[in-house]
Amino acid sequence: MLRHEQVSETIAHMITSGALSPGDKVPSLRKMSQDAGVSISTVSQAYINLEHQGVLEARPQSGFYVTEHAVDTPQAPEMKTTAAEPCCIPFRDLYNTIFSLAGRSDIVPLGAAVPSTSLLPVKGLLRATRRIMTEEPERVVSYAFPPGVRELREQIALAYTRMNTKVDVDQIIITTGATEALALGLQTVTRPGDVVAVESPTYFSVLKLMQQLGLMAVEVPTDPETGMDLDALDQIMETSDVKAVITVPNFQNPLGFTMPDENKQRLVEMLTARSVPLLEDDIYGDLHFGDRRPSPCKRFDTKGIVISCGCYSKNIAPGYRVGWVVPGRYYKEVLERKQAFNSATPTLTQLAVAEFLKSGEYERSLKRIRAALKREVGWVRHMICQHFPSETKVTNPAGGFILWVELPSNVSGRDLFDEALKKNISVTPGVLFSSLRHYRNCIRINCGYDQDTVKEDTFITLGKLIKKLALGK
Structure with a gap:
């Protein structure tokens, strides 16, 4: 684990253990540097990463503070009991559409599981x-x-x-x-x-x-x-x-x-x-x-x-x-x-x-890629906590760059796909991941892009669309 990741883990543990609460000021750069035995620049990098994930917020002339949403822990989706009968596999045009959208520069790429070239060596x-x-x-x-x-x-x-x-x-x-x-x-x-x-x-x-x-x-x-x-x-x-x-x-x-x-x-x-x-x-x-x-x-x-x-x-x-x-x-x-x-x-x-x-x-490039993906997955989970309905469930992977999101039961992932595409946002509907066409209220989200490409406004828009669909509008 890189040194700045160790500092991030320390702060995260202080929050989850209750040593730090929402609104509390975290140790200063100098204090954390001395306590952790690392450079001030290493602590600064860790705090900036936590800020990107929505765990900390920087206040001018004051320091870094724990955000109100730092302890948000969305529920994980539950295991679905499926029919244990073999079946044929239906596929329609949606499969090809997901891949065709991946190459379009005007689309926010939350659909296909493709990493940004900016992350690659x-x-x-x-x-x-x-x-x-x-x-x-x-x-x-x-x-x-x-x-x-x-x-x-x-x-x-x-x-x-x-x-x-x-x-x-x-x-x-x-x-x-x-x-x-x-x-x-x-x-x-x-x-x-x-x-x-x-x-x-x-x-x-x-x-x-x-x-x-x-x-x-x-x-x-x-x-x-x-x-x-x-x-x-x-x-x-x-x-x-x-x-x-x-x-x-x-x-x-x-x-x-x-x-x-x-x-x-x-x-x-x-x-x-x-x-x-x-x-x-x-x-x-x-x-x-x-x-x-x-x-x-x-x-x-x-x-x-x-x-x-x-x-x-x-x-x-x-x-x-x-x-x-x-x-x-x-x-x-x-x-x-x-x-x-x-x-x-x-x-x-x-x-x-x-x-x-x-x-x-x-091996050297992997360290950078892993740190970036961990940061982006954490940030997207934070965005979902902030902007999606409270009953939304989301996975918490320990690697990769994919999130599985279970929406309110009356929201169709396919309907969200259609409405989001009108806003130039691509997601992948859950029904594609089942031969039985299960997971109709689920979507998959690609976290392989940084916040210069996928901005908070994207999740604000998706959250509004989900709430609108939940109301049957």
């Missing part, structure tokens, strides 16, 4: 790209046939090692993003008409992919803090012929939960006993707010039933489309499909990302 990645183009010009214009550039696979294997997970470099296949990795895994272990168990709610692109493959979804009740209800999954598997399970175990999209290690281990053991493959999409794991990266499910895999997928789209460069899959016992079949459907992933982007990872710049 653009300059460092471009330096790495130029080095590769200069040093290996002939290689960058040549094919990199599957399983992909070895230098990149070595860096990914090293990352797994840091997570206490043994993955050999020759077990990794480079893909064009995590979506291709999931697609290859699903195509390998399922056939049209098969049943796949998913979290509820789950990322809508997973549902779209399953629809395209002709698969049936069975939704498993999912806790907003700990993830998939494993007892419910066990019961579902007793009555349904589940061919695969998909999970986003760390900072899940859209709920933001992190599955505890004991649950990950139990899940892997349950599926191993049944020889049912687990596809894990661990694309947010590096964006943790705490001191330690959470483990992947792959860590607990002793029989090769976990198909582990990842990418660098959320933390390095979405446009480079660099992902990977560790298929375990399904390696040969996944490799054959990769060769048949997409004979090679672009060489330049693989080499550039490998060079960037090897330079050490990635």
Whole structure:
């Protein structure tokens, strides 16, 4: 944890413990500097961050004070009990609309889960790209046939090692993003008409992919803090012929939960006993707010039933489309499909990302990205507390940049989407995250942009629209 984050945590603890109350003046910069053993500039940075989150307010010639809303703690959404019956997956034009809005400069981007390029290590990645183009010009214009550039696979294997997970470099296949990795895994272990168990709610692109493959979804009740209800999954598997399970175990999209290690281990053991493959999409794991990266499910895999997928789209460069899959016992079949459907992933982007990872710049940039995302997630939660109806519920993730918001029961997330779009604001309606069209009064909010792009006026406008819809107007 960075020093200014430690100071922020100290102030936050003083507030939650009651040592500081709303309206109280916090220790001066000099006093806090002496108490914490850090520089005055470090304390200043911490206080400014807390001010952005709405926890502190600066008063001219006086200092920093705890705001009236500093102790606002919105309720978390509750786990929904879903029907444990497999069903077909409906999709309409709304899916395409969400992505089309993400590229429009006139739209406030709370919809698609896309981080701002201002957060990404653009300059460092471009330096790495130029080095590769200069040093290996002939290689960058040549094919990199599957399983992909070895230098990149070595860096990914090293990352797994840091997570206490043994993955050999020759077990990794480079893909064009995590979506291709999931697609290859699903195509390998399922056939049209098969049943796949998913979290509820789950990322809508997973549902779209399953629809395209002709698969049936069975939704498993999912806790907003700990993830998939494993007892419910066990019961579902007793009555349904589940061919695969998909999970986003760390900072899940859209709920933001992190599955505890004991649950990950139990899940892997349950599926191993049944020889049912687990596809894990661990694309947010590096964006943790705490001191330690959470483990992947792959860590607990002793029989090769976990198909582990990842990418660098959320933390390095979405446009480079660099992902990977560790298929375990399904390696040969996944490799054959990769060769048949997409004979090679672009060489330049693989080499550039490998060079960037090897330079050490990635780990340095992650510290900045994590701190920024933690600050923005906290600020958006504060804005929701201030401007949305009091019965609104919102998640509190420990990483990533997604918030799941449960609106008053009579407010349609789809209606809010339509009304917000008239104000040039994009959100994602909750119904997209369920094959059963549940979560009609929910929305997902992207917190991957700073307050220069997403201002308080945006949440004031959304709050007014929600209250108007609640009144039936």
